Amino acid sequence: MSTQSTDKAPDMTSGEGSETGHITEDLTFRIRTSADPENEWELSAQLVIPEGGADTVQVLLPGLTYDRRYWQVPGEYDYCDHMLRAGYAVLLLDRVGTGASSRPPATQLHADSHVETIHHVIQQLRSGTPAGHSFGKIVSVGHSYGAGIAIMEAAAHADIDALVVTGMLHTTSPLYDEVINFFHPGSQDPVLNDASLPQWYMTQRPGLRARMLEHADGMDPELSAHNEKIKSTATIGEGESLPKTYLPEHSRAVKVPVLLVVGEHDALFSSADVDFAATGEAVLAFEADFYAAESELEAHVIPGAGHSLNVHRNATDSYAIVRDWVDRKLSG
Numbered sequence: 001m002s003t004q005s006t007d008k009a010p011d012m013t014s015g016e017g018s019e020t021g022h023i024t025e026d027l028t029f030r031i032r033t034s035a036d037p038e039n040e041w042e043l044s045a046q047l048v049i050p051e052g053g054a055d056t057v058q059v060l061l062p063g064l065t066y067d068r069r070y071w072q073v074p075g076e077y078d079y080c081d082h083m084l085r086a087g088y089a090v091l092l093l094d095r096v097g098t099g100a101s102s103r104p105p106a107t108q109l110h111a112d113s114h115v116e117t118i119h120h121v122i123q124q125l126r127s128g129t130p131a132g133h134s135f136g137k138i139v140s141v142g143h144s145y146g147a148g149i150a151i152m153e154a155a156a157h158a159d160i161d162a163l164v165v166t167g168m169l170h171t172t173s174p175l176y177d178e179v180i181n182f183f184h185p186g187s188q189d190p191v192l193n194d195a196s197l198p199q200w201y202m203t204q205r206p207g208l209r210a211r212m213l214e215h216a217d218g219m220d221p222e223l224s225a226h227n228e229k230i231k232s233t234a235t236i237g238e239g240e241s242l243p244k245t246y247l248p249e250h251s252r253a254v255k256v257p258v259l260l261v262v263g264e265h266d267a268l269f270s271s272a273d274v275d276f277a278a279t280g281e282a283v284l285a286f287e288a289d290f291y292a293a294e295s296e297l298e299a300h301v302i303p304g305a306g307h308s309l310n311v312h313r314n315a316t317d318s319y320a321i322v323r324d325w326v327d328r329k330l331s332g
Helices: 079-085 111-127 145-157 174-182 209-213 221-229 236-245 280-290 315-330
Strands: 011-016 023-033 036-049 056-061 089-093 137-143 162-166 183-185 201-204 258-263 298-302
Touching: 023 111, 036 111, 056 079, 056 111, 056 145, 056 315, 079 089, 079 315, 089 111, 111 137, 111 145, 111 236, 137 145, 137 315, 145 162, 145 236, 162 315, 174 183, 174 209, 209 221, 258 280, 258 315, 280 298, 298 315
Parallel strands: 056 089, 056 137, 137 162, 162 258, 258 298
Antiparallel strands: 011 023, 023 036, 036 089, 183 201
């Protein structure tokens, strides 16, 4: 069954940013998926457009145990601010199951159902349904599991113009196979403090999030504390669907430009700490076989960073790489 929506337009409020002059629209996309055809899922999002408008929008897909706040680390680390200043609109979203979005049963949330919801969102951005804004060019920017969803969506629907993959390679570290033991029910987590979370909505146990997602030498204490504060959930269905996101049949079907950005010390994927030459050249050589020639694949490694690039001290280095690459690829 294909993704369906109601006839209603997305709910939204708008307001002009007081400091930057950008326009902010709060959106709710209502979607029916093949995983749950009898019920509408609500996907909460925020569209931010720079003063003067934008023809290109970046759709920002966070990884597991993150929601839209991954892209809004305070101060100079705010990814959205960097892209707005560069003239790009951004769509921040809470994947279904996180943030202000619906929380369906955990087994219904998996890679395929997320692909359906994101495809619906991209269709709406193309048509101008959200708040009357349509965009000529769309870039999917995914982190980790969000990158896997973005790859699968682009492969299935060919409806974007460029793809940025952060925190994901087609090879994993020994720690990757152990992290299932890092999780406990989200309803029991002191940070989430939400006893109403459905069964099998999971998050990292206290004290273990940093080991998975951070490289200590690249962190400041306040950044690590913030990373713990913004933790969200992952479901059993999402976890079981992770291997599907790495299948070469998906990445090889992407026919638009692709940029890879990973941390030198990514604990979940092969990095400098597991005898992998963590350089852009080495990553490009390894990953080239997993992508089509049409992807014009480029790869960059961020020195001193772990898995979650946006919470590291040098996060702005990765932002500059993404900005310059999008400028080059979509300037024509």
